Amino acid sequence: MRILLIHSDYIEYEVKDKAIKNPEPISEEEKKGRMDEVLVAFISVEKVDETNPEEVVSKAVEEIINVASQVKAENVFVYPFAHLSSELAKPSVAQEILRKVYEGLKEKGYNVGKAPFGYYKAFKISCKGHPLAELSRTIIPEGAKEE
Numbered sequence: 808m809r810i811l812l813i814h815s816d817y818i819e820y821e822v823k824d825k826a827i828k829n830p831e832p833i834s835e836e837e838k839k840g841r842m843d844e845v846l847v848a849f850i851s852v853e854k855v856d857e858t859n860p861e862e863v864v865s866k867a868v869e870e871i872i873n874v875a876s877q878v879k880a881e882n883v884f885v886y887p888f889a890h891l892s893s894e895l896a897k898p899s900v901a902q903e904i905l906r907k908v909y910e911g912l913k914e915k916g917y918n919v920g921k922a923p924f925g926y927y928k929a930f931k932i933s934c935k936g937h938p939l940a941e942l943s944r945t946i947i948p949e950g951a952k953e954e
């Protein structure tokens with residue numbers, strides 16, 4: 808899993824079109840969204856993550872919370888982003904893993920937003936620009952490291 812973390816004044820998105828055959832069903836109001844004072848997590852789920860989804864989910868939640876506490880962000884936004892890797896997991900697995908990351912962050916008490924899965928989206932973001940405002944993390948399941 809590849810994660811790009813941007814501490815932002817705001818993130819806003821607008822769904823433009825379906826990008827896969829079966830995108831996540833969304834309501835009319837979910838076609839647009841905005842969150843202010845937020846740590847945005849752009850996440851690419853990778854093929855290797857399919858070997859141990861549970862481990863990848865728990866490590867992703869841990870890493871995101873670690874950065875959120877450093878930058879003192881109470882709001883987190885999970886943004887499915889298929890552009891951080893050339894070895895992507897298939898959409899069905901990626902969607903489930905991202906849903907569990909979202910749920911895991913909520914269980915830890917964060918106010919969590921998410922962008923819909925499986926769409927082309929326009930987005931605007933305002934990066935705060937401080938030294939910890941742009942970070943990236945790579946998460947690899949333990950078993951995969953032995954190969």
Ligand SMILES: Nc1ncnc2c1ncn2[C@@H]1O[C@H](CO)[C@@H](NC(=O)[C@@H](N)CO)[C@H]1O
Nearest residue numbers: 826851852887888889895896901924925927
């Ligand atoms: N392995 C994966 N990891 C994360 N997201 C993934 C994925 N496979 C599919 N998606 C979702 O489907 C859209 C088309 O690839 C993706 N859409 C996007 O990445 C938008 N930024 C528009 O390009 C995303 O919602």
